[in-house]
Amino acid sequence: MESSVSIRDLSLDFGSVKVLQSLDLEVAKGEFIVLLGPSGCGKSTLLNCIAGLLDVSEGQIFIGGKNVTWAEPKDRGIGMVFQSYALYPQMTVERNLSFGLRVSGMPKAEIEQRVNRAAEILQIQPLLGRKPANLSGGQRQRVAIGRALVRDVDVFLFDEPLSNLDAKLRSDLRVEIKRLHHRLKNTMIYVTHDQIEALTLADRIAIMKNGTIQQLADPHTIYNRPVNLYVAGFIGSPSMNFLEGTLNPANQTFVADDGTVVPVGTYAFETPVSGSTKAVLGVRPEHILIGEDAKSKPFTQEVEIEIVEPMGSDTLAWTKIAGKAVTFRCDSDVVITSGQKILIGFDPARGSIFNAETTNRI
Amino acid sequence: MAEATLAAQSKPEEISTRPSLLHNIFLRNLSAKIAALPMVLTVLVVFVGCSAWSVIYSFTNSGSLPSGKFVGFAQYERLFKTARFVGSAENLALYGVLSLVFTMVVGFLLAVLMDQKIRFENTFRTVLLYPFALSFIVTGLVWQWIMNPNYGIQKVAFDLGFTNFRFDLLTNSDTVIYGLVIAGLWQGTGFVMVLMLAGLRSIDEEIWKAARIDGIPAWRTYLQIVIPMMRGVVITTLVIVGSGIVRLYDLVVALTQGGPGFASDVPAKYVYDYMFARGNLGQGLAASTMMLVTVLIILIPWAYIEFGPKKNK
Numbered sequence: 001m002e003s004s005v006s007i008r009d010l011s012l013d014f015g016s017v018k019v020l021q022s023l024d025l026e027v028a029k030g031e032f033i034v035l036l037g038p039s040g041c042g043k044s045t046l047l048n049c050i051a052g053l054l055d056v057s058e059g060q061i062f063i064g065g066k067n068v069t070w071a072e073p074k075d076r077g078i079g080m081v082f083q084s085y086a087l088y089p090q091m092t093v094e095r096n097l098s099f100g101l102r103v104s105g106m107p108k109a110e111i112e113q114r115v116n117r118a119a120e121i122l123q124i125q126p127l128l129g130r131k132p133a134n135l136s137g138g139q140r141q142r143v144a145i146g147r148a149l150v151r152d153v154d155v156f157l158f159d160e161p162l163s164n165l166d167a168k169l170r171s172d173l174r175v176e177i178k179r180l181h182h183r184l185k186n187t188m189i190y191v192t193h194d195q196i197e198a199l200t201l202a203d204r205i206a207i208m209k210n211g212t213i214q215q216l217a218d219p220h221t222i223y224n225r226p227v228n229l230y231v232a233g234f235i236g237s238p239s240m241n242f243l244e245g246t247l248n249p250a251n252q253t254f255v256a257d258d259g260t261v262v263p264v265g266t267y268a269f270e271t272p273v274s275g276s277t278k279a280v281l282g283v284r285p286e287h288i289l290i291g292e293d294a295k296s297k298p299f300t301q302e303v304e305i306e307i308v309e310p311m312g313s314d315t316l317a318w319t320k321i322a323g324k325a326v327t328f329r330c331d332s333d334v335v336i337t338s339g340q341k342i343l344i345g346f347d348p349a350r351g352s353i354f355n356a357e358t359t360n361r362i
Numbered sequence: 363m364a365e366a367t368l369a370a371q372s373k374p375e376e377i378s379t380r381p382s383l384l385h386n387i388f389l390r391n392l393s394a395k396i397a398a399l400p401m402v403l404t405v406l407v408v409f410v411g412c413s414a415w416s417v418i419y420s421f422t423n424s425g426s427l428p429s430g431k432f433v434g435f436a437q438y439e440r441l442f443k444t445a446r447f448v449g450s451a452e453n454l455a456l457y458g459v460l461s462l463v464f465t466m467v468v469g470f471l472l473a474v475l476m477d478q479k480i481r482f483e484n485t486f487r488t489v490l491l492y493p494f495a496l497s498f499i500v501t502g503l504v505w506q507w508i509m510n511p512n513y514g515i516q517k518v519a520f521d522l523g524f525t526n527f528r529f530d531l532l533t534n535s536d537t538v539i540y541g542l543v544i545a546g547l548w549q550g551t552g553f554v555m556v557l558m559l560a561g562l563r564s565i566d567e568e569i570w571k572a573a574r575i576d577g578i579p580a581w582r583t584y585l586q587i588v589i590p591m592m593r594g595v596v597i598t599t600l601v602i603v604g605s606g607i608v609r610l611y612d613l614v615v616a617l618t619q620g621g622p623g624f625a626s627d628v629p630a631k632y633v634y635d636y637m638f639a640r641g642n643l644g645q646g647l648a649a650s651t652m653m654l655v656t657v658l659i660i661l662i663p664w665a666y667i668e669f670g671p672k673k674n675k
Contacts, residue, residue, distance in 0.1 A: 074574070103576070
């Protein structure tokens with residue numbers, strides 16, 4: 001597939017602090033990539049490097065096949081949307097959209113045509129005469145997207161564009177960004193710390209930590225086959241349950257630290273394991289079943305429910321397996337109460353096993 | 363939860379206070395009102411009261427004591443026929459325009475330089491702000507020495523062999539006002555710079571990033587985006603610098619004593635001389651009333667713009 005943005009061996013240091021470490025990333029044309037990670041992981045820094053707002057220490061950046069490592073931001077063929085919207089407050093929406101084009105000396109007719117097209121796509125025509133102060137947060141962010149749109153570029157960069165909006169607007173605008181991507185088919189690189197945004201929007205997600213990409217894969221793979229403990233723990237809410245213990249390949253069991261035995265014959269190992277290894281078994285809350293459904297699973301155990309959290313669409317229950325706090329999700333119609341004894345079970349095939357030392361998936 | 367209980371608590375109180383407007387005015391938030399009372403009195407007695415007193419007595423023929431009889435606009439007629447006052451007003455106007463333009467422009471440019479993530483920013487900022495910590499008397503004295511032909515810069519240049527070099531602004535009645543402007547700039551620019559720097563720092567960095575992506579050159583970003591966003595800071599600075607110009611007095615006294623002749627006289631010095639040196643209170647108060655009027659002409663439009671009815675800005 002044709003490459004749109006290509007980052008090769010990129011490093012960025014601020015003095016002795018390594019913010020990005022020899023990072024490689026290939027983004028295909030028309031792909032929606034989400035950079036996901038906690039604050040301080042370097043995801044926004046990476047985006048700023050792609051935009052040309054930060055000078056890189058080492059490595060190269062190609063956009064549309066051109067080496068733009070040292071090009072000015074305006075010459076890179078990118079548009080960018082910021083968390084704070086960064087609209088010019090003294091200008092009307094129309095001026096905000098057209099200002100960059102005017103400065104570049106584009107003919108008036110063309111400017112008008114581009115502004116109208118962007119306004120039509122984003123449905124902000126009625127707002128063109130207003131100033132940003134008179135717009136709601138969602139409207140402001142649309143205008144900010146419009147400002148990237150009128151540049152008629154191939155690559156869109158989003159720096160946490162929805163973080164300043166309230167929950168309702170956020171989910172509305174999220175769908176709208178997805179719709180925009182379907183319509184325009186531009187390459188989009190999107191930075192967020194919100195995993196729901198990442199999972200819903202992305203073609204591929206890059207999970208970042210300490211300036212490196214931990215895993216780059218489609219949302220399904222990231223969620224179901226995390227490459228290491230960090231990714232497994234970061235993605236998913238409520239997060240994955242972890243049991244520490246020893247993996248014995250000889251009799252295909254995982255023995256938790258307190259002696260609880262989990263048969264792992266159904267688990268598809270990434271790499272062959274020889275000899276018993278210290279390992280961590282991870283199971284997602286929704287993969288733990290209760291009652292009749294649990295009986296047929298390789299691992300079953302009767303447990304006592306500690307706390308129940310009704311979430312509306314489903315119910316979250318807390319209990320202990322092998323001395324570790326474990327959450328599981330069940331249908332909201334099922335009546336469970338704290339103190340109740342219940343049979344739960346899961347299939348390790350749907351879980352993940354990590355080497356306790358390297359934290360990598362095995 | 364907390365908000366809900368607060369609202370529930372405050373509701374009965376609101377209902378109980380509604381019948382009595384007087385109660386609302388005097389007893390609600392009583393402690394706050396008591397705390398504000400001294401300042402309210404100060405404003406009413408000192409600012410408003412004394413200003414009114416000055417204006418009233420400017421219509422009398424008072425000598426050394428405020429006891430004269432009412433003479434209408436006679437003091438003002440005399441004021442505008444006095445070459446010294448008209449001259450001093452012209453001096454102030456020239457000083458004001460030059461000083462305002464240069465402190466604002468130079469102060470802003472310095473702030474822009476400071477904002478370039480330079481090294482030793484704190485040192486530069488302190489050095490440039492330092493003159494502001496000095497009184498005008500000290501500034502005046504220092505610059506009097508620097509600009510004195512007999513032992514200032516001109517003397518140094520002369521001793522070095524540049525015998526044609528002239529730096530005698532203060533001894534020439536045509537140029538003395540520029541000497542005042544230079545000393546005033548030295549004192550005030552740092553302060554303007556600090557205010558402007560605070561304004562620049564309040565601009566979200568993402569605005570700059572957005573402008574760079576849009577390909578807007580830095581100078582246009584400053585002119586068309588950043589300065590309009592700093593409107594509040596700019597207006598505040600203008601008012602502070604402007605009021606400093608109108609009451610200009612101590613710098614003149616220390617630097618030139620209004621001389622040579624009356625070439626660097628200013629209205630405040632005129633007022634002082636007539637009130638305390640010449641024992642002509644009526645004339646002095648008439649001049650000071652004219653200064654008050656000038657200040658009001660500056661302040662009222664500003665207050666209207668800043669605090670008046672908000673249009674769709």
